[in-house]
Amino acid sequence: MSELVRLEGIDKHFPGVHALRAVGFDLRPGEVHALMGENGAGKSTLMKVLSGVYQPDGGRILIDGAEVSLPTPKAARDLGIGIIHQELALMRDLTAAQNIWIGREPRLSFGRIDEARLNAEAEAIFATMRLGIDPRAPVAGLSIALQQMVEIAKALSFRSRVLIMDEPTAALNDAEIAELFTIVRRLRAEGVGIIYISHKMDEIKRVADRVTVMRDGATVGTVEAADTPISRIISMMVGRELTEEKAAIPDLAAAPAALEVSHLSRGADLRDIGFTLRKGEILGFAGLMGAGRTELARAIFGAEPADTGEIRVHGRPVTIRTPRDAVRAGIGYLSEDRKQYGLALGLDVRANIAMASLPRYADRIGRIDEGALARVARDYIRTLGIRTPDDTREVRLLSGGNQQKVVIAKWLLRDCDILIFDEPTRGIDVGAKAEIYRLLNELAGLGKAIIVISSELPEVLRLAHRIAVMCEGRLTGILPGGASQEEIMELATEGMAA
Amino acid sequence: MSATGTAQSGTTTARAARRSGAQRKLLAFASLILLVAGFSIASPNFFQLSNIMAILQAASVNGVLAVGVTLIIITGGIDLSIGTLMTFCAVMTGVVLTWGGMPLPLGIAAALATGACCGLVSGTLVAKAKIPPFIATLGMMLILKGLSLIVTGTKPIYFNDTPSFTLIAQGSLIGAVVPAFPVPNGVLVLFVVAxxxxxxxxxxxxxxxxxxxxxxxxxxxxxxxNTDGWKIAIYALAGGIVGIGGLLIASRLNSAQPALGLGYELEAIAAVVIGGTSLSGGRGTVLGTLIGALIMAVLTNGLRVMSVAPEWQTVVTGIIIIVAVYGDQLRRGAAR
Known part of the structure; x- marks a missing residue:
């Protein structure tokens, strides 16, 4: 079969880093080729070479068998290579249609934009995707999932023959993922070659034809997705076999309650929620996107306080109107969006770890004891295994898993014994995921009370001692840790059909 | 200078951005040295002790305002009211000293308190009422300009009854100890504040x-x-520092000139920007701001010594701002 894209011996150096070492890769028309590897393995760099963002130091790029050079992203796009970035690159205040056609708006005379055509053509693309997005709707008002769909529509509008998707499902729920895959399969049937980057193994199994694994800037190998077990792919990625075992569920019936929530409500988002979290327990929260799990976390934490309801911490009722109240009560919140809500990326590891505890390390006139802070920061770097040269490294330079550990250290330093993790492993690679899981189990073992909100059912099943399931703002049930996916999905969609 | 240097070296930002920050400051400092060297060669009158003192004296008011607004700019905000606030503080000092006949310390306290209170108001508007800093302080700028004129009846207030008042900026504590080195107090104040x-x-x-x-x-x-509370505190602190600037200008002019002030805010912001502080917040140093203020003062003075027309001095200042920030962009682009 003729190849759509062929990369041969691609080499790329950055100052101090050999990012790509003679990488080979090929893509056939009408296939979904998954590209996998831990963060820093070189996937994104390779894709930036293919989309004209980076120039390789060595090697050849062939499109339809002919060698090409891709000096600019535009050159790549003109050859039919489209890319959907992991971080959405939409202009929030423009409409969906304006975003799709930005930079190449259909014109009328005197430089006027043909808004009617713009909207009609956007609508046509949405129609082929079977999406009911209003092209005139400002992007800011769309859910993250729909924004993602707009990105895909934009890539399709270039009539791309090669579509690079970088973790397209990171912000999507199961129903939306299924929708996305329908679109992916249709594009495949039309002969489009799709390079699919993802950390999620089950997705690879569902959608990919072949899998290429990268590690440390080189390709480890390419395998057929259908006849390769997941454990084999993971071991190719991390260079070792991972144990997928769940830690034993402790018997916590006698453990004291750390957090008791009753009759918590806020508008249509949260309706009469009540549950008890015990010391040493990991309570998983499952549900579809929009079920109200993040809203619940933000209400408990005071980021968007509840209208009514009672919260008790260690048996004592507390009033939580602001995050400050929650932190004082010993509650820490680890947002799904670490970069936006958890970290000051431009500040260093030490300052971020200290962020919630500064007054404790300051004297009467507010002078900070940097020496003491440096000591505790180094302590946490060691005990949590944060991989950083030292505590004065800017956190933006750390990998996702290590950034997450910095946020964990921040709350541990503040003596928070109730920790709410919202999507604790989003954007974190497989090897680091296992480490975060182990860390969560250790924290629970130390008596911390932990809530884990996750859209990945395997993650909830692996971590949680009990599983609370939400649907449309209601808590529809709490299952034991050994529950099956079917039981959870039943509760997660309870009453939705009616 | 060395005092600010040591204090800076321990900061998180300085640590976090040690290399790029040091490079940037080195760049700014090198430009300053280059300017001084250039003017010294171009005109024998430039590198004279008296002229250097005049430059420092000229930099003191703008420098103090710039140091104050650096705090606000690092939070990602802006304060357009500092120029007219400076004047309003000077006016309130005049009210207390000349009209009220009260002792000097009360006059000084009046300037500081006025500055801090107005900063508190700006900060509250920004933090609690969620008005964008640009708009909130634009409003404050006009309010304070008007108030200065209203309180004084548009006439200057002179400090002739308080002879020691002019010493705040024009006396020289250092000169009293080391006669060969008569650094004006205004300059001393700038360095202490910085x-x-x-x-x-x-x-x-x-x-x-x-x-x-x-x-x-x-x-x-x-x-x-408590982000709102801290933000208000930062605006109030910056306001208090602007009050010091008000004292300096009033002392130099031996009067509170109610029509003065507009335009000072932009000069101060220019000094901050030349000093490498990012207008988008999160990054910046006082040392950089200090160098920025000195660059502007050297430029104005040097061009005047070389008999360049004042209108051209303004043009050159504008070009310097653009070049400084463009150079910073290039350097950052290269770093990335």
């Missing part, structure tokens, strides 16, 4: 939160930091 603010930024909770607010305000809030 050292103090550098210390606050580098060593205190207030300073750390200033950077945190500019770097990621929401993350700070979700860490349990």
């Amino acid at each position: 050292a103090a603010v550098a210390w606050i930024l580098g060593r205190t909770v207030l300073g750390r939160y200033t950077f945190a607010l500019g770097s990621n305000e929401e993350a700070a809030r979700l860490s349990g930091v």
Whole structure:
């Protein structure tokens, strides 16, 4: 079969880093080729070479068998290579249609934009995707999932023959993922070659034809997705076999309650929620996107306080109107969006770890004891295994898993014994995921009370001692840790059909 | 200078951005040296002790205002009211000293308190009422300009009844000890204020939160930091520093000139920007601002010594601002 894209011996150096070492890769028309590897393995760099963002130091790029050079992203796009970035690159205040056609708006005379055509053509693309997005709707008002769909529509509008998707499902729920895959399969049937980057193994199994694994800037190998077990792919990625075992569920019936929530409500988002979290327990929260799990976390934490309801911490009722109240009560919140809500990326590891505890390390006139802070920061770097040269490294330079550990250290330093993790492993690679899981189990073992909100059912099943399931703002049930996916999905969609 | 240098070296930002920050400051400092060297060669009158003192004296008011607004700019905000606030503080000092006949310390306290209170108002508008800093302080700028004119009846207030008042900026404590080196008090005040603010930024909770607010305000809030309260405190502190600027200008002119003030805010912001502080917040140093203020003063003075027309001096200042920021962009692009 003729190849759509062929990369041969691609080499790329950055100052101090050999990012790509003679990488080979090929893509056939009408296939979904998954590209996998831990963060820093070189996937994104390779894709930036293919989309004209980076120039390789060595090697050849062939499109339809002919060698090409891709000096600019535009050159790549003109050859039919489209890319959907992991971080959405939409202009929030423009409409969906304006975003799709930005930079190449259909014109009328005197430089006027043909808004009617713009909207009609956007609508046509949405129609082929079977999406009911209003092209005139400002992007800011769309859910993250729909924004993602707009990105895909934009890539399709270039009539791309090669579509690079970088973790397209990171912000999507199961129903939306299924929708996305329908679109992916249709594009495949039309002969489009799709390079699919993802950390999620089950997705690879569902959608990919072949899998290429990268590690440390080189390709480890390419395998057929259908006849390769997941454990084999993971071991190719991390260079070792991972144990997928769940830690034993402790018997916590006698453990004291750390957090008791009753009759918590806020508008249509949260309706009469009540549950008890015990010391040493990991309570998983499952549900579809929009079920109200993040809203619940933000209400408990005071980021968007509840209208009514009672919260008790260690048996004592507390009033939580602001995050400050929650932190004082010993509650820490680890947002799904670490970069936006958890970290000051431009500040260093030490300052971020200290962020919630500064007054404790300051004297009467507010002078900070940097020496003491440096000591505790180094302590946490060691005990949590944060991989950083030292505590004065800017956190933006750390990998996702290590950034997450910095946020964990921040709350541990503040003596928070109730920790709410919202999507604790989003954007974190497989090897680091296992480490975060182990860390969560250790924290629970130390008596911390932990809530884990996750859209990945395997993650909830692996971590949680009990599983609370939400649907449309209601808590529809709490299952034991050994529950099956079917039981959870039943509760997660309870009453939705009616 | 050395005092600000040591205080800065321990800060998170200085540490975090040690290399790029040092490079940038080196660049600014090199430009300053180059300017001084250039003017010295071009005109024999430039590198004279008296002229150097005149440059420092000229930099003192703008420098103090710039150091104050550096705090606000690091939070990601802006303060357009500092020019007219400076004048309003000077006016209030005149009211207390000349009209009220009260002793000098009360006059000084009046300037500081007026500055801090107005900063408190600006800060509250920004933090609590969520008015964008540009708009809130634009409003304050006009309000304070009007108030200065109303209180004084548009006429200057002179400090002839308080002879020691002019010593605040024009006397020389250092000259009294080392006669060969008559550094005016205004310059001394600038360096003390700069050292103090550098210390606050580098060593205190207030300073750390200033950077945190500019770097990621929401993350700070979700860490349990009282972001609104700290922001108000920072605006109030900056206002108090502007009050010091008001004292300096009133002392130099031996009067509170109610029509003065507009335009000073932009000169101060220009000094901050030349000094390499990012207008998008999260990054900046007092030392950089100080160098920025000196560059502007050297430029104005040097061009005047070379008999360049004042209107051309303004043009050159504008070009310098653009070149300084463009150079910074290039350097950052290269770093990336």
